[in-house]
Amino acid sequence: MKYIDEFRDGGLARKLARTIAMEADPARAYRLMEFCGGHTHAIYRYGVQDLMPDNLKFVHGPGCPVCVLPMARIDQAIAMAVEHGVTLCTYGDLMRVPASERRSLLKAKAGGADIRMIYSTQDALTIARRNRERQVVLFAIGFETTTPPTAVALKVARAEGLGNFSVFCNHVLTPPALKTILASAGPDGVQLDGILGPSHVSTIIGSRPYEFVPAAFAKPVVIAGFEPLDVMQSTLMLVRQINAHRCTVENQYTRAVTRDGNAKAQALMDEVFAVRERFEWRGLGYLPASALRLADAYADFDAEQRFPVAPGHGKEIKGCECPSVLRGTMEPTDCKLFGTVCTPENPMGACMVSSEGACAAYWSYGRFRKKGSEPIMKKGSGPF
Numbered sequence: 001m002k003y004i005d006e007f008r009d010g011g012l013a014r015k016l017a018r019t020i021a022m023e024a025d026p027a028r029a030y031r032l033m034e035f036c037g038g039h040t041h042a043i044y045r046y047g048v049q050d051l052m053p054d055n056l057k058f059v060h061g062p063g064c065p066v067c068v069l070p071m072a073r074i075d076q077a078i079a080m081a082v083e084h085g086v087t088l089c090t091y092g093d094l095m096r097v098p099a100s101e102r103r104s105l106l107k108a109k110a111g112g113a114d115i116r117m118i119y120s121t122q123d124a125l126t127i128a129r130r131n132r133e134r135q136v137v138l139f140a141i142g143f144e145t146t147t148p149p150t151a152v153a154l155k156v157a158r159a160e161g162l163g164n165f166s167v168f169c170n171h172v173l174t175p176p177a178l179k180t181i182l183a184s185a186g187p188d189g190v191q192l193d194g195i196l197g198p199s200h201v202s203t204i205i206g207s208r209p210y211e212f213v214p215a216a217f218a219k220p221v222v223i224a225g226f227e228p229l230d231v232m233q234s235t236l237m238l239v240r241q242i243n244a245h246r247c248t249v250e251n252q253y254t255r256a257v258t259r260d261g262n263a264k265a266q267a268l269m270d271e272v273f274a275v276r277e278r279f280e281w282r283g284l285g286y287l288p289a290s291a292l293r294l295a296d297a298y299a300d301f302d303a304e305q306r307f308p309v310a311p312g313h314g315k316e317i318k319g320c321e322c323p324s325v326l327r328g329t330m331e332p333t334d335c336k337l338f339g340t341v342c343t344p345e346n347p348m349g350a351c352m353v354s355s356e357g358a359c360a361a362y363w364s365y366g367r368f369r370k371k372g373s374e375p376i377m378k379k380g381s382g383p384f
C-alpha cells in the first residue's frame with residue numbers, strides 16, 4: 001500500500017539501524033522523548049527500541065489524550081449521564097478508563113445510564129437528530145488533531161438548529177504540555193536530549209509552534225511520521241543534531257506537515273473555541289492556557305453550562321504510577337501493578353486502557369519480557 005509498505009521496509013530499517021549505531025557517540029547517552037502515544041505504539045509494535053544502540057533510549061511523553069484526562073473529568077461525564085439523564089456519546093477508549101471509586105463509563109452504562117460508543121463526531125450528531133426528545137452530549141477529548149471535527153459538529157448543530165446537542169469539551173493543547181515537561185528537567189524531572197514531535201497534531205498546527213523548544217530549552221525537535229522508518233529516520237536526524245551541538249526544529253514528516261499547518265482547521269478552531277485559563281492534566285497538574293472551552297458565541301452548546309455537575313473527586317487508584325509514566329520519569333514496568341494487578345483486561349489506570357497508552361504498548365507487544373522468555377507477540381507485530 002502506497003505510503004505504508006515503503007515505510008515498513010525491513011532492509012531499509014536494518015540499514016538505518018546500522019547508521020544510527022555507527023553515528024551514535026558511545027561516550028554519551030541519548031534520551032529522546034516521543035511526545036505522542038502513537039509513536040510509543042509504533043516503537044513497541046515494530047521493535048524500534050530493540051534496533052537502537054544501548055545508549056539510545058526512547059522516553060515516553062504525555063501525548064495520549066485519554067491518559068492525560070484527569071479522572072475528575074470522567075467523574076463529571078458520568079454525573080452528566082446519571083444525574084441529568086443525558087445521552088452521553090464517547091469514543092471506545094474512554095469507556096473502560098477507571099473513574100473514582102472504581103467506576104467507569106462502561107459500569108455506569110451497565111447500571112442503566114445512556115452512554116453510547118461512537119466512532120466520530122458525526123455519529124453523535126446522527127444520534128441527536130434521531131432522538132430529538134433526548135439531550136445528547138458529545139464527550140469531546142483529544143489534542144489539536146481531533147479538535148477541528150468537534151468544531152465542525154458544533155457548526156453543523158447550529159446550522160441545523162439541533163438544540164438537543166451539546167459538547168463536554170476536553171480538548172487540550174500540545175505546546176504547553178511540552179513546555180511543562182521540558183521546564184521540569186532537573187533532579188525530579190525527566191532528562192531529555194531531543195524531542196520526536198507528533199505527527200497528526202503537527203498536520204494541524206504545523207512545525208512553527210515547536211520553535212520555542214530550541215530557543216528556550218536548547219533541545220532539538222524533529223517532527224516524525226508514524227511509520228517505523230519515519231521514527232528511525234527522525235531518530236537519526238536527532239542524533240545528528242545532538243552530535244553537531246545543533247538544536248533546531250526539523251520536519252521529517254514533510255509528506256503531511258508544513259511549517260504553518262492547516263490554516264483552514266486553525267481558523268475553525270479559533271472561531272468555535274477559546275483557550276481556558278487553566279486545565280488539569282493527569283500527571284502534569286494544572287497548566288495555564290493548555291486546553292480549550294467553547295467560545296462565547298457557542299456557549300449555548302456547552303454541556304458544562306447546560307448540565308452543571310459538582311467537580312469530580314479524581315482519586316487515583318493506589319499504586320498506579322500513570323502520573324509518573326506520563327511525565328516520563330517512570331517506565332510502565334517500574335509500576336508494581338504492571339502485569340500483575342493491572343492488565344488490559346483489568347486496567348487500573350488509563351495508560352493501560354488507551355490504544356495510545358504507554359502501559360498498553362509495553363503489554364501488547366511483550367517487549368518488557370527478558371530476552372529468551374516467551375514473547376507475547378501478535379501476528380504481524382514482530383520486529384523486522
Ligand code: SF4
Pocket residue numbers: 319320321322325332335336337338339342343347348349350351352353359
Ligand atoms: S501499569 Fe497500570 S497501574 Fe501501573 S501505571 Fe500503568 S496503568 Fe497505572
